[in-house]
Amino acid sequence: MSSGRFIAVDGADTAAFAMKQIDPDVVAAYPITPQTEIVMKFSEYVANGEVKTRYVTVESEHSAMSACVAAAAAGARAMTATAANGLALMWEILYIAASYRLPIIMGVANRALSGPINIHGDHSDAMGARDSGWVQLYSENNQEVYDNYIMALKIAEHKDVMLPVMVNQDGFITSHSVENVEPLTDEQVRDYIGKKPAHFKGLLTYGKPVTIGPLDLQDYYFEHKMQQHTAMQKVLPVIKEVQEDYFKKFNRKYEIIEKYKADDAEMVIVGMNSVMGTVKDLVDELREKGVKIGAIKPRVFRPFPKNEIADILKNFKAVAILDRADSFGSFAPLYAETLAAMYKFEKRPYIRSYIHGLGGRDTTMELLGTVANDLIKMKDSGEGHLSEAYLGVR
Amino acid sequence: MAFLLKDLIKKQAPLASGHRMCAGCPAPVIVKQVLMSTDHPKVCTNATGCLEVATTIFPFTSWKVPWLHIAFENSAAAVSGVEAAYHGLANKGELPEDMKNAKFIAFGGDGGTYDIGIQALSGALERGHNMLYVCYDNEGYMNTGIQRSSATPIGANTTTTPVGSQSYGKREIRKDLLSIVVAHHIPYAATCAPHDWMDGMKKSQKAIETEGPAFLNYFSPCIPGWKIPADAWRKLSELAVKTCFWPLIEVENGKWSLTGESKRIADGKAEKVPAVEFMKNQGRFKHLFTQKKDDVLALIQADIDRSWDFYRKMAGY
Numbered sequence: 001m002s003s004g005r006f007i008a009v010d011g012a013d014t015a016a017f018a019m020k021q022i023d024p025d026v027v028a029a030y031p032i033t034p035q036t037e038i039v040m041k042f043s044e045y046v047a048n049g050e051v052k053t054r055y056v057t058v059e060s061e062h063s064a065m066s067a068c069v070a071a072a073a074a075g076a077r078a079m080t081a082t083a084a085n086g087l088a089l090m091w092e093i094l095y096i097a098a099s100y101r102l103p104i105i106m107g108v109a110n111r112a113l114s115g116p117i118n119i120h121g122d123h124s125d126a127m128g129a130r131d132s133g134w135v136q137l138y139s140e141n142n143q144e145v146y147d148n149y150i151m152a153l154k155i156a157e158h159k160d161v162m163l164p165v166m167v168n169q170d171g172f173i174t175s176h177s178v179e180n181v182e183p184l185t186d187e188q189v190r191d192y193i194g195k196k197p198a199h200f201k202g203l204l205t206y207g208k209p210v211t212i213g214p215l216d217l218q219d220y221y222f223e224h225k226m227q228q229h230t231a232m233q234k235v236l237p238v239i240k241e242v243q244e245d246y247f248k249k250f251n252r253k254y255e256i257i258e259k260y261k262a263d264d265a266e267m268v269i270v271g272m273n274s275v276m277g278t279v280k281d282l283v284d285e286l287r288e289k290g291v292k293i294g295a296i297k298p299r300v301f302r303p304f305p306k307n308e309i310a311d312i313l314k315n316f317k318a319v320a321i322l323d324r325a326d327s328f329g330s331f332a333p334l335y336a337e338t339l340a341a342m343y344k345f346e347k348r349p350y351i352r353s354y355i356h357g358l359g360g361r362d363t364t365m366e367l368l369g370t371v372a373n374d375l376i377k378m379k380d381s382g383e384g385h386l387s388e389a390y391l392g393v394r
Numbered sequence: 395m396a397f398l399l400k401d402l403i404k405k406q407a408p409l410a411s412g413h414r415m416c417a418g419c420p421a422p423v424i425v426k427q428v429l430m431s432t433d434h435p436k437v438c439t440n441a442t443g444c445l446e447v448a449t450t451i452f453p454f455t456s457w458k459v460p461w462l463h464i465a466f467e468n469s470a471a472a473v474s475g476v477e478a479a480y481h482g483l484a485n486k487g488e489l490p491e492d493m494k495n496a497k498f499i500a501f502g503g504d505g506g507t508y509d510i511g512i513q514a515l516s517g518a519l520e521r522g523h524n525m526l527y528v529c530y531d532n533e534g535y536m537n538t539g540i541q542r543s544s545a546t547p548i549g550a551n552t553t554t555t556p557v558g559s560q561s562y563g564k565r566e567i568r569k570d571l572l573s574i575v576v577a578h579h580i581p582y583a584a585t586c587a588p589h590d591w592m593d594g595m596k597k598s599q600k601a602i603e604t605e606g607p608a609f610l611n612y613f614s615p616c617i618p619g620w621k622i623p624a625d626a627w628r629k630l631s632e633l634a635v636k637t638c639f640w641p642l643i644e645v646e647n648g649k650w651s652l653t654g655e656s657k658r659i660a661d662g663k664a665e666k667v668p669a670v671e672f673m674k675n676q677g678r679f680k681h682l683f684t685q686k687k688d689d690v691l692a693l694i695q696a697d698i699d700r701s702w703d704f705y706r707k708m709a710g711y
Contacts, residue, residue, distance in 0.1 A: 025482030028475060054482035056474055059517030063471035066464055066514070070439065070475025073462050076482050078475070096464055196488075203437050203460040203476055204483065206492035213463035214450035 003185050011174035012037030014142045014181050015081065015107045015167070018149035020045045021189040024105075025076035028056035028067035032086040033119045034171040035109040039081060061086035065093035065106075072102035073212050075202030077153075079104065083171055084111035087125040091132070097164045098133025099228060100212060103156030103200075104164040105149070106134075110273065110324075111171035112359045120360020121171035123273070126301075127325040127333045133228055135165040135235055136302040138272040142179040144299075145169045147252055150184065153193050154242045157200065160234040170274040170324075172360060184250060192249065232303045239300060256305050257312060261287060262294030267375040268313070270296040271322030272334065275356065275363050279322075282368045293372060301334070306341035313342060318379035319351045320371045322363075322391075326355050331388070350378045356391035367392045397431070397595050405430055406458065413456040414448040416617045418624030420588045420631070421445050421530045422456075424612045425501065427591055428528055429459065431598035434497040437476050438462070441469035441506030444537040445530065467510040470518035470527055473500035477523045497602050498525040504545035505535045508569050519578040519607045526601045526608045529571065532616035540619045544569040547639075548697060549690045550678045552619075557681045562690050567697050575609045576645050582608040584644040584653075589631035593642055593654045600646075613640045621677020633672040636664075638702040643709070650708040660711050666702070669695045 009017060015038045019027070027046075029039045046055045058064045064080045071078040082090060087108060097104050110126055112118040126136060137152060139145040145167065152165040169175055184192070203210060216224055236256060243254045260276075261283050262268055269279045276297045286293050296312060298305060313319050323332030330336065335353035342348045354371055357363045371391065378384045408429040409422050421444060429436060437460045440446045446463045449456040464472050477498045483489040500518075502511055507529040515527060534552055535541040541554040546564045551557045555564040575583045582604040586594035594612065601608035613634055615627040622630065634640035635655045642656040651657070658664040670691060673679040682690050 025486065025488075026475065026478045028478065052482070052485040054478040054485065056478045057521065058471065058474070059513060059520070063468060063474070063514050063517055066468035066471035067475030067478060069464050070462055070472040071479040071482070074437070074476045074479035074483075076479035078479070092465055093468070202479075203462055204480060204490060204493045204496065205460070206435055206490055206496075209458055209460045211450055211455035211457050211461045214452045214455060215447045216452045220452050 003182060003188065006180045006182050008178050009142060009181055010037065010176050010178045011142045011145050011169045012109060012176065013041050014145045015149060015169070016041035016045070017183060018146050019079055020051055021183070021186055022077070022079070022149070022153055022193060023051045024053050024079040026054050026056065026068070026071035026078045027080060028058050028064045028071065028078070029080045030058050030061045030064045030082070030086060032061070032083050034111060034175045035081045035083040035086070035107070037175065038107055038109070061089040062093060065090040065097060068104045069093060069097045069100065069102055072104050073100060073202050074204045075196070075200055077196060079106065081107035081109070083109045084113055084125045087129055088113060091129065094129055094132035094134060099224070101162040101231065102164060103162055105152050105156060106164065106166050107149070108166055108168045109171040109175040110168050118359040119171070121173045122358045122360065123323070123325040126166065126168050129166070130302055130333060133163065133232070134302060135163055136300065137165060137167050138299055138301060139167065139169045139174065140274060140276045140297060142174065142177070142181045145174065146181050146183055147246065147254065150189060150192065151242050151246055155235065155239055157197055158238045159197060159199050161231060161238050162199070163231055163235065168273060173274045188250070235303050236300070236305055254299065256298070256300050257308050258297040258299060259312065260295035260297065262296060262312070264292060265294030266292040266316060267318040267379055268294045268296045268316050269320045269322060269368070269371060269375070270298070270313070270334070270338065272298055272301065273324065275322055275324065278363060278365060279368060282365055282372060286372055291372070291376070293375065298334070304337050304341070306337065309338055310341040310344060313338065313349060314345050314347070316349045318375045319349045320354055320375055321351065322354050322356050324357045326358065350382050350385040352378060352384050352386070353388040354391045355388070361392060363391065397592060402430060408458050409449065410456040410458060414451060415444065416624070418617045418627060419444070420614050420627045421532070423588050424528070424530050424614060427588060427594045428499065428598040428610070431595040432497070432602045434495050434602065435493055436497050436499055439464070439469045439472040439476065439500045441502035441511055442466035443503040443506055445501060445503065447537060466506050468514045469500040469502040469506060469511060471514040473498050473525045473527070474518045474521065474523050477525050498523070499602070500525060500527045502527070502529055503537070504529060504531040504533060505543045508544045508571050516578065519575060519580050519609070522606050524606055526610065528610045528612060530612045530614040532614040532619055534616070534619050536616045536619040545571070548694050549682050549687070551681055552678070562681065562687055570701070572611055572643060572645070576648070578607070579648060580607040580609065581605070581647050582645070585611045585613070585640065585642055587613040587631045587635050587640055587642060589628045590635070590642065590654050597644060619678070621680070622675065626675070630672065630676070633667065636667040637669050637672040637698065638666050639669060639672050639698055641702060641705050643705055650705070650710070652705070652709045660706050660709065669698050
């Protein structure tokens with residue numbers, strides 16, 4: 001059962017509220033716009049004794065992630081949050097967190113990477129970290145931010161996974177927009193996340209000293225990276241299991257890839273995070289006019305649900321892929337990986353890449369309307385197939 | 395408290411032999427002096443560097459205490475995280491009973507401390523974690539092949555300050571890390587030289603038992619980096635102190651004092667030996683003698699005199 005109690009909060013406060021309910025042993029964080037509200041709100045919980053967390057106000061994001069790695073290696077539940085350049089500064093340690101198999105949870109208020117400096121929302125930060133070995137969850141709205149945080153812990157700490165999880169939400173667009181959120185009660189969260197699992201051992205174990213982070217040379221490194229790959233392969237079934245359990249317990253249904261009015265659609269728009277709210281509105285509008293269009297929203301980008309997305313997309317006539325990040329000199333990330341996933345089919349839909357919303361540029365109904373018009377043309381003629389467009393750029 | 399060798403040899407060494415540190419390297423000796431100075435349960439973090447790579451080649455480890463290495467520049471941030479975990483788990487009553495007296499010790503070389511790790515060190519000192527940071531200072535990036543660091547002395551021939559027709563080696567004076575650390579107003583900071591093991595262990599014990607952040611800068615002669623014989627570290631450690639190249643200092647709650655041979659020199663009970671005595675048998679300074687760079691030798695002596703005057707004054711002489 002869900003709690004039936006609503007609170008009006010922005011996405012950042014939603015994240016802080018979920019963190020409060022999780023009550024991690026250690027939070028180490030450094031302020032950066034637009035994540036700041038998360039750490040500010042969480043600091044209030046610490047200041048008022050509403051959590052038992054040891055809060056480490058580190059001097060940089062590099063130290064934030066380092067302290068989280070160390071805390072998790074010592075057997076603590078560790079969390080942090082960041083954005084943009086902060087995530088970039090953590091980059092070195094992100095890989096280490098994942099390779100040490102530490103179930104750290106990190107919120108990212110997705111923001112454009114410098115330069116030029118820009119504090120607004122896009123996915124260049126998270127996409128830059130996509131190969132770091134972290135599980136990446138994406139959130140369309142504040143409710144999804146909340147539920148992703150709670151589920152992230154269960155995914156990260158699962159014995160088959162033991163990997164860090166990044167919970168993404170769009171900077172400002174989500175992090176600073178107030179919406180109604182229906183949180184679980186503190187008791188529900190406490191019962192749901194439970195005690196730390198038995199495989200959660202670490203440095204603070206007396207009498208059985210453990211060496212974490214040794215030098216790993218040509219004779220073992222490859223095998224250890226293979227174990228990481230194997231762990232990643234087990235993540236999607238675990239996410240499915242966690243989502244089903246969450247639905248059973250709290251009546252909130254999530255899927256790895258959300259399908260919106262897609263069952264009888266001829267065309268779909270695929271994208272992640274907040275833009276999908278606007279896409280759904282557009283779909284509603286066009287459906288009233290009889291246009292057979294739907295929306296597809298991957299909620300997980302790492303591991304990439306390649307078979308799931310390919311199986312969903314194969315039957316449509318035309319597909320538009322929205323990426324809120326570029327990959328200079330190559331294909332945009334979601335587009336590239338979707339193309340690769342579709343290759344296994346002989347008959348594939350017409351497909352086109354749209355890069356949108358860089359540096360927080362609004363992706364409006366009007367702009368998305370041009371995507372729908374392109375799709376209508378492309379589905380019969382193939383016009384624009386495999387081309388790459390930049391939405392709304394002057 | 396005095397330490398007796400007959401007691402110490404009965405204790406289990408925290409670092410097992412068989413590691414791959416160079417023959418004659420004092421860094422493992424330093425680790426033992428620090429960790430054997432108290433019987434607390436200890437958790438160590440280690441910056442990337444010689445000590446880390448040579449003691450933990452998977453699937454082997456020499457460490458008989460819990461030990462964590464993350465990266466080069468963050469040993470201080472790592473120890474902060476372990477210490478935070480200790481408190482976070484204690485807040486929830488989840489700390490194992492036998493770890494209640496645990497102490498947290500970070501190791502790093504001079505590259506990982508003076509240079510790339512100084513931000514993390516400064517942050518950890520300012521936040522007041524209950525921890526000890528130990529820098530083993532071998533005056534250069536030795537693990538990567540003898541490059542200069544901000545701890546390398548003037549005139550040293552390194553692979554990034556090579557001697558050439560236009561170069562006599564490193565041109566800049568060493569960074570005064572102790573003063574930087576002391577400027578954080580932490581309760582305890584000291585310098586140690588491993589030949590004076592009693593001084594080092596007493597300081598280690600104080601540093602570990604101090605509530606709040608403590609810092610030790612340990613002199614660590616480097617066999618390949620300084621181009622010295624494998625049996626040279628003890629003599630060079632002694633000469634570094636006797637020449638006042640590496641004074642033995644202790645700063646307790648802001649009060650500076652000199653210890654060991656440095657105190658005797660300051661008190662006029664021992665003579666300050668000329669710097670050339672420390673330098674003349676080290677390959678990294680050899681060019682200064684063969685090329686008769688007396689001006690550079692004078693620069694080095696002047697720098698030692700300047701810093702010795704400063705530390706003496708700080709200690710109230």
